[in-house]
Amino acid sequence: MKYALLIYSAPDTSERPYAEAREAWVDYARAVKEAGILLGVEQLAETDTATSVRVRGGQRLLTDGPFLETKEHLGGFFLIDVPDLDTALDWAARMPHAASGTAEVRAVRTGMAWQAVLG
Amino acid sequence: MDTDGDPVAGVLEHAYRDEWSAVVATLARRLGDLQAAEDAAAEAFAAAARVWARDGTPPNPGGWLMTTAWRKAVDQLRGNRAIAVDPQQFPGTGAASASDAPPVTVGGDDQLGLVFACCHPALALEVRVALTLRFVAGLTTRQIAAAFVLPEATLAQRLVRAKRKISESGIRFEVPGPDALAGRLDGVHAVVYLVFNEGYAASGGEQLIHADLCEEAIWLGRLLHRLLPEDTETAGLVALMLLHHSRAAARQDPDGGAVLLADQDRARWDAALIADGTAILDAAVARRRPGPYQIEAAIAALHAAADSFEATDWPQIAALYGTLARLSPSPVVEVNRAVAVGMADGPHAGLAILEPVLASGALTGYAPLHAAHADLLERAGLAAEASAAWARAERAMGNAALQRELHRRRAATAGSELGSRRGEPAVVRYKNFPTGVETSGLGP
Numbered sequence: 001m002k003y004a005l006l007i008y009s010a011p012d013t014s015e016r017p018y019a020e021a022r023e024a025w026v027d028y029a030r031a032v033k034e035a036g037i038l039l040g041v042e043q044l045a046e047t048d049t050a051t052s053v054r055v056r057g058g059q060r061l062l063t064d065g066p067f068l069e070t071k072e073h074l075g076g077f078f079l080i081d082v083p084d085l086d087t088a089l090d091w092a093a094r095m096p097h098a099a100s101g102t103a104e105v106r107a108v109r110t111g112m113a114w115q116a117v118l119g
Numbered sequence: 120m121d122t123d124g125d126p127v128a129g130v131l132e133h134a135y136r137d138e139w140s141a142v143v144a145t146l147a148r149r150l151g152d153l154q155a156a157e158d159a160a161a162e163a164f165a166a167a168a169r170v171w172a173r174d175g176t177p178p179n180p181g182g183w184l185m186t187t188a189w190r191k192a193v194d195q196l197r198g199n200r201a202i203a204v205d206p207q208q209f210p211g212t213g214a215a216s217a218s219d220a221p222p223v224t225v226g227g228d229d230q231l232g233l234v235f236a237c238c239h240p241a242l243a244l245e246v247r248v249a250l251t252l253r254f255v256a257g258l259t260t261r262q263i264a265a266a267f268v269l270p271e272a273t274l275a276q277r278l279v280r281a282k283r284k285i286s287e288s289g290i291r292f293e294v295p296g297p298d299a300l301a302g303r304l305d306g307v308h309a310v311v312y313l314v315f316n317e318g319y320a321a322s323g324g325e326q327l328i329h330a331d332l333c334e335e336a337i338w339l340g341r342l343l344h345r346l347l348p349e350d351t352e353t354a355g356l357v358a359l360m361l362l363h364h365s366r367a368a369a370r371q372d373p374d375g376g377a378v379l380l381a382d383q384d385r386a387r388w389d390a391a392l393i394a395d396g397t398a399i400l401d402a403a404v405a406r407r408r409p410g411p412y413q414i415e416a417a418i419a420a421l422h423a424a425a426d427s428f429e430a431t432d433w434p435q436i437a438a439l440y441g442t443l444a445r446l447s448p449s450p451v452v453e454v455n456r457a458v459a460v461g462m463a464d465g466p467h468a469g470l471a472i473l474e475p476v477l478a479s480g481a482l483t484g485y486a487p488l489h490a491a492h493a494d495l496l497e498r499a500g501l502a503a504e505a506s507a508a509w510a511r512a513e514r515a516m517g518n519a520a521l522q523r524e525l526h527r528r529r530a531a532t533a534g535s536e537l538g539s540r541r542g543e544p545a546v547v548r549y550k551n552f553p554t555g556v557e558t559s560g561l562g563p
Contacts, residue, residue, distance in 0.1 A: 001289045085241060085289040086299070107288045 002039060002081050002108035003088040008072040009101030011046075024096035032078060032091065040079035047073035072102055079108070133338075136257030138181055139164065142188050143254055144233035148292035153236075153254065153282045155192055163188035227346040230255070232292035234343065238307040239290045246281045247310045253278055255342070256335050266332050267317065304347075308356050308412065311339045315360050320518060327377055327520040333364050344399070354403035355412030361396030362419035365389040377524040381428040393423045411447040414439050433463035450481040450488075458491050466499040486515040490525065 032038045052063040066073065075097075082088050085105070092103035139160055146156035163184050177183040237250035252258045252266075260278065264271040284290070295303045318332025340357040347353050369383035400416045418439050425431035440456035453476050461469020473492055482488040493508035509529035516522045 003289075083289075084291045085239075086291065086295070088289070089241070105288075109287075 001084065001088075002079060002110065003085075004104075004106050004108055005078040005080065005088070005092050005095065006104040006106070007075045007077060007095065007097060007101070008070075008104060009075055009097045010072050021096060028094065028096055031094070032080060037080045037082050037091070038078070039081050041077065043076035044074060047075075138184060140233075140255055140257045141181070141230065142184055144229040144292070145185060146188055146192055147236070147254075148229050148232045149189075150192060150196070151289075151292065152286040153250075154286065155195065156188075157254075157282075159188045159192035159195065160184075162191045228294065229292075230342065231294045231346050234307055234346075235294055235303055236285060236290050236292045238303070238310050239285075240303070240306055241288065241290060242281060242284065244310070244313070246277055247306070248313055249274060249277050250281050251310050251339065252314065252335065256339055258335065266329060304350065304353070307343065308352065311336050311343070312356060312360075314339070315363075319363060320521070327371055327375065327518060328367055330364075330367055333360070333367070336360055337364060349406075351403040351406050351408040352410040352412045354399050355410060355414075355416045358396040358400035358403065358416040359412055359419055361392045361399070362416060362423050365392035365396065365423060371520075375520055377520045379524070380422070385426065388423065393420075396420070397423070409442075409446070411443060414443045414446065418443075431462070433459055437463045450476050450479065451485070454482070454485075454488050454491050457495070461491075461495050461498070466495045469495045470499060484515050486512045486517075486521070486525070488512075489515060490528075493528070 029038075029041065032041075047066045050066045052065065052067050054061045054063075078091075080088065080091060082091065085107075088105050088107075092098065092105050095103050097103075142160045142163065143153070143156045146159055147153050150156055166187055167180070167184060171177070171180075234251070234255055237254055238247045242250070248267075249263060252263045253260065258266075260275050261271050263269075264274040267274075294300070315333055315336035318329040318334075318336060320327060337357065337360050340353070340360055343353045344350075344357050365388050366380075366383060368389065369385065369387040370378055372378055396416065397420050400413065400420055403413055404417070418436050421432050421436050421439075437456065437459040440452060440459050444452045444456055453472060457469045457472035457476070459469075460472055469491075473488075473495065476482060476488065477492065489508050489512035493505045493512055496502075496505035496508055506529055509525060513522055513525040513529060516525055
């Protein structure tokens with residue numbers, strides 16, 4: 001089953017120096033790759049650089065900033081293919097930020113009509 | 120639960136539910152989908168009602184039900200999907216094995232798989248309770264809602280969402296691997312014990328005891344014990360529930376008021392349950408894998424073995440609480456330890472242990488803390504402080520029957536001579552439950 005592991009953390013709560021955190025993520029990414037479960041991964045630019053788009057009454061409205069102002073920000077995600085939720089949870093718990101942030105685990109839906117179009 | 124005490128109807132009802140639960144368990148494990156399993160089981164049982172009335176009961180009713188349910192499930196799967204069934208999503212239904220022959224059950228694995236799925240930590244605790252009572256114990260939505268004093272619609276919605284989460288998020292109907300098993304089993308125990316506690320001393324409402332919930336919890340415990348005979352904490356939990364439940368008849372007076380442990384007529388304790396619980400505990404302890412439930416059961420067994428409150432082996436109980444405090448420390452354990460020490464070594468010794476708990480403010484809303492405090496103060500001759508503590512206990516107590524008893528104690532303290540109530544402490548029943556759900560603190 002495919003799972004998205006969404007990486008949420010508060011910008012200033014990490015107790016580790018930046019270089020160490022970066023190393024930890026490199027190690028984690030390597031482990032995911034070597035386990036043969038990696039489908040995709042992206043790191044997003046900082047939340048405060050986001051732009052939110054809505055169209056209301058035919059008007060395009062832009063907001064400077066994320067969809068929701070939250071304490072923990074979406075920093076990126078991994079897409080993995082593992083047999084079940086327990087396995088996905090294990091991988092989520094291994095994420096370097098898990099001790100101070102949150103990893104949201106959600107299954108990816110398959111067999112949707114829009115996917116057929118993509119071939 | 121609807122059988123109005125008719126023993127034959129009760130046995131039949133449980134047989135029906137056992138069969139239903141077994142069918143659901145096997146289907147759910149193969150399909151990874153509780154809703155599909157439930158639908159297929161419902162159709163099979165409905166078909167049985169029609170066909171057996173017409174043709175007579177088949178020689179192997181369980182087999183007939185399982186085969187019929189499986190066929191219906193497979194038909195439904197094929198019908199639902201324009202594309203081929205994905206064998207990875209639905210192991211056992213791929214082209215090679217989607218025959219009409221039902222899956223072969225391997226011992227109790229299907230039932231265990233169902234239990235562990237229903238009690239998965241990714242589900243909220245109240246969701247786990249609802250799922251376990253519905254699919255493992257086989258209670259109806261209405262029965263569960265009534266037991267927990269919830270609107271039926273709320274519970275139905277909770278179950279719908281839970282089933283969807285299980286299938287969409289990939290919770291498997293399997294026994295966890297060795298590394299995860301102990302932790303997951305703790306979670307299952309917590310669910311069973313929560314159900315028991317709710318029946319033992321309801322957290323709200325007028326009635327103190329819901330015996331049917333206690334019996335469901337005991338049934339669940341015994342099922343687990345049968346499926347996992349080596350697990351000593353499971354045995355400890357069963358023993359604990361049996362020993363607590365043995366006092367049910369003595370815990371309420373004819374008006375539904377609460378009777379404290381010190382005041383209970385011990386002749387009304389169920390000797391058979393005590394014998395059963397003690398035997399299970401002894402067998403578990405002999406395996407030398409101690410744990411919190413076994414310790415709690417040992418404490419309950421000491422109470423059960425005593426002819427009277429005064430004759431109880433308090434020093435041994437105090438020592439056991441000491442062990443429990445090391446294994447599984449918590450403020451609630453400390454409260455119980457304080458009561459036991461207060462009996463073994465006098466109220467001042469008990470108060471000394473209670474001090475840090477009171478100072479920490481950890482259990483401010485926990486009625487048993489204040490009841491224990493009040494009782495120790497009373498026996499130490501501090502009537503005014505005791506009265507205030509009884510008042511705090513009464514305010515914190517959610518259950519009306521127990522609240523009345525606390526009120527009575529407060530009135531008695533206020534009006535009595537110092538020392539006239541000595542020898543009747545409020546014994547706090549330990550409840551090993553982390554989220555602070557209220558329970559009876561008063562002795563029974």
